[in-house]
Amino acid sequence: MLYLNEVFSHVAPKRRTVQDMAGELELTPQDVSVFRTVFGLREIAVVDEGGALELLDAVLARLVATTSIDLKQIKYIFHCHAAPCVCPSGAELLQPLKKKYGLEHATSIGLAQDQCATPLTALSLAEILLADEADDAKVLILTGEVGFTPKLRLISNTTIIGDASAACIVGKQGTRNAVLTVAQRKFEMADVQQAVGSIPVPATSYGDDLLQVVRDALDQASMRLDQLALIVIHNVNTISWKFFARNFPCPLELIYLDNIAKAGHCFTSDPFINYCDAVAAGRLKAGDHFMMVSVGTSSSFAAVILQH
């Protein structure tokens, strides 16, 4: 059994409206209107200065200041990112942060092939590696990257990318957030991936594929959707989640949509940011079952069922 022992998040404090970003994203007034009214995106979190290093620094500072876990227990650090690379090959992004925060002993790797779903599929790898470690060993799952050019901020007709980071400590021992099942699927969407020069747009079957991976997760856990207290999502837009609610079906209130309008889709960080905010807002009680769901642009879908 795997547990999310502690989760931390940091959302870049500066906000820009979709309208403010229209020029650099080459959005028409009609596009702006669709993003606002149909997709539910209003403000996007953006870094004022700096990049991925600063985002990761901020969330690690929060972790180190408040964690109850001995950092020596962290054996691996997974930096999960949506873009294939977040630093040049051969350069070191995490090394200065590991030194600053006393994490030099941990082995770090990057994970990226599932794009925004990567931190959820990473749970499978964490469980595998922890099986050979001491009972109190931990894996630190880090997220955090920036759209450093406008082309990395826009998925056409789908979403606008914001900047944030998150840190999630997972281990074999814990008292909360037991991971009951991790379902993941890679659907064949060759046409989706042929996009050259821009982030691929989700396939037309996106909605149905999302339903399928959620059903997979529920089946694996022998649960029904109405047994969940909350679905913690990736903030791609509201319309896709309305489609999900209508077609599964389930009440829209079951889905934590609050941050779509406030921050945009923050690459790999969304499920952890939404978890932190949902807990702070009292949306999860001890013992509640909940689901985390995310999707990568390569048609990688992941759904995780946990017990808070």
Added chain:
Amino acid sequence: MSSGCVHIQAYCHQTFTERQPAPQTFSWVGEYYAGLLEPFGLTTDLSRLDDGMNNDFLSMGRSVMNALQQESSLEDVSLFLMAHQTPDTYFPFRSTTTRLCSEFNITAPAIGMTEQELTTPYVALAALLSAYRDGRKTGSGLLLALDQGTLPYVRPGYSDTTIDNALLIKVSGPSAPDGIAMNGRKVWIDPASRKANWISQAIYAYLDDQRIDLKDLHVVVDEQTPSDATTGLAVPISHADPRLMSVSALSTALEKSKQGCAHVLLVHVAKNEQLFLFSFSKLRTPMQEAA
């Protein structure tokens, strides 16, 4: 990493020396690389792409998977790991694992491990060991390690002579009847002790545990391992070819095993002062055992 071994049922290593057509480019490629490189003090030189070999991950992965499939079925794959240090030639977003899973009908979890501290292939090996030893997982696991050298910048700290290559290994639990037995251990290097001595001691302890006699041993080290770490060992030592990147030490170890070495020990010292040891022992058939 500890206890039982896993079996490498098959492997395939290929180098790709033919120049391929350049991938389709786009207007903002310079802007992208500037954003990626400048925070690290590096500059973009797009002209380097003109001289590249252009071997993309999907083509290389497809090639070794097709080749390995001739020898061993991929039908029972229950975990697929991909490890690399360099990025793909394809840009900006394509998931090689998704495409390969689709093409080879693999429905198992597939995870891609990228550049950090150059330890990804060893973490991937450790994951395969952890997943399949002691029958924890059924079926077989794949590790695809690959790298390519067509980049619009000079990789900091590395020679500019990467050979495009890919290695695919297929492992299963210890019940498989043949292949190469692989085991391994990850050890913290005590910073208070002299590193080389400590590494030697850790190697001897591992060999004792595995009951591997020095007279049957061949050692493979990569370029990150301190040169004096293994000099005290009175055994043949091979230095992995750094031009092969992620694949270098593992392909060398497997080649030595194929050439008849009874036991091959792969030694890697990670940047975080962690020692990775992997041993590869040829499995003997019952007839060989009897002889």
